[in-house]
Amino acid sequence: MSATGTYTPKPGAAPLPRMIAAQAALETRMLLRNGEQLLLTVVIPTLLLVLFSAVDIVDTGEGKAVDFLAPGVLALAVMSTAFTGQAIATGFERRYGVLKRLGASPLPRWALMAAKTLSVLVTEVLQIVLLTVIAFALGWSPHGNPFAVLLLLVLGTAAFSGLGLLMAGTLKAEATLAAANLVFLLLLVGGGVIVPLDKFPDAAQAVLGLLPISALSDGLRDVLRDGAGMPWGDLGILAVWAVAGLGAAGRFFRWE
Numbered sequence: 001m002s003a004t005g006t007y008t009p010k011p012g013a014a015p016l017p018r019m020i021a022a023q024a025a026l027e028t029r030m031l032l033r034n035g036e037q038l039l040l041t042v043v044i045p046t047l048l049l050v051l052f053s054a055v056d057i058v059d060t061g062e063g064k065a066v067d068f069l070a071p072g073v074l075a076l077a078v079m080s081t082a083f084t085g086q087a088i089a090t091g092f093e094r095r096y097g098v099l100k101r102l103g104a105s106p107l108p109r110w111a112l113m114a115a116k117t118l119s120v121l122v123t124e125v126l127q128i129v130l131l132t133v134i135a136f137a138l139g140w141s142p143h144g145n146p147f148a149v150l151l152l153l154v155l156g157t158a159a160f161s162g163l164g165l166l167m168a169g170t171l172k173a174e175a176t177l178a179a180a181n182l183v184f185l186l187l188l189v190g191g192g193v194i195v196p197l198d199k200f201p202d203a204a205q206a207v208l209g210l211l212p213i214s215a216l217s218d219g220l221r222d223v224l225r226d227g228a229g230m231p232w233g234d235l236g237i238l239a240v241w242a243v244a245g246l247g248a249a250g251r252f253f254r255w256e
Contacts, residue, residue: 019107020115027119031085040080040184041127046134048194049073053138058195063225070135070142071220072193077127078153079213082120083160084184090116090168091176099255109255113165120161124153144223148230152223155238156216162245163212169253187213192221212241 031037052058053066060068093099102112168176189195191213197205208214219234
């Protein structure tokens with residue numbers, strides 16, 4: 001019996017879902033092996049949660065400090081991965097021509113962005129699990145609607161991803177590195193993560209409350225600490241940022 005053709009090569013691209021999954025796995029491994037990324041995504045949020053929960057440095061109002069801090073640190077973790085980490089990594093990939101080469105591969109450009117998004121989501125799941133375990137060890141007692149929490153996290157991820165990709169696709173890599181870290185520090189201080197917004201002047205509160213980090217941290221805090229229902233106001237702010245950021249990134253992103 002002839003075996004002709006049994007091992008005949010079949011050139012062509014792999015199925016699209018397999019390519020996206022492979023690229024997402026690669027992006028995740030690269031992110032988790034990067035020391036600077038780990039500092040932003042894991043070390044800093046963990047240290048802030050432990051330090052400010054254990055030491056009475058900031059007046060977080062009534063109740064346990066960890067009940068105020070845990071939702072804010074979860075919001076910070078989303079921002080560090082979806083915005084800061086993604087902006088820096090994508091900016092340098094663009095500088096070194098990685099994006100240009102990947103754009104010429106069988107993987108469509110939109111699929112590459114989908115793979116990056118999956119990588120961000122996988123990293124966020126790992127972050128949230130770790131921070132939740134630490135918060136429980138510190139005495140955190142969350143309650144509220146899990147669907148509302150999930151919706152806030154998804155919209156927050158979309159908002160910060162759009163802003164991160166917009167920055168990475170329009171600025172030079174060095175400028176992206178500086179700007180992304182500066183924005184991270186400014187939003188850490190003024191976004192209601194550690195310091196309650198009511199500690200700021202009234203005029204500043206009105207402006208700071210419209211920031212995506214403020215909407216995400218306040219929304220999570222309303223649900224997880226206060227047991228509120230669906231925080232529609234915060235969800236609306238995040239949705240506006242998500243649409244504006246992703247739309248601008250899609251229009252102005254430069255691959256070279």
